[in-house]
Amino acid sequence: MGELTQVIQQFFTDKITHFFESNPYYHIESNGEDLLVFRRERLASIKQIKALYDFGKRLKAVIS
Incomplete structure (x- = not known):
């Protein structure tokens, strides 16, 4: 969602x-x-933080 719809879709x-x-x-x-x-x-557990960190690393690889 944003103002530059075409850029977002691309x-x-x-x-x-x-x-x-x-x-x-x-x-x-x-x-x-x-x-x-x-x-x-809310505050996250260590396990949840590790999962979020892993998600972030894999997301960075996909969008880079």
């Missing part, structure tokens, strides 16, 4: 779309320069 390639469909549900927001990734608005 960003979501089949590879990126498949990545999101194949992974646990996370909320992802961007200001155009940075990404904010979170699952719940």
Whole structure:
């Protein structure tokens, strides 16, 4: 969702779309320069932090 609809649609390639469909549900927001990734608005356990970290590393590989 954003003002530059065409740019957003070009960003979501089949590879990126498949990545999101194949992974646990996370909320992802961007200001155009940075990404904010979170699952719940509460303190996370060590296991949840490790899972989020792994998700972030794999997301970076997909979008790089």
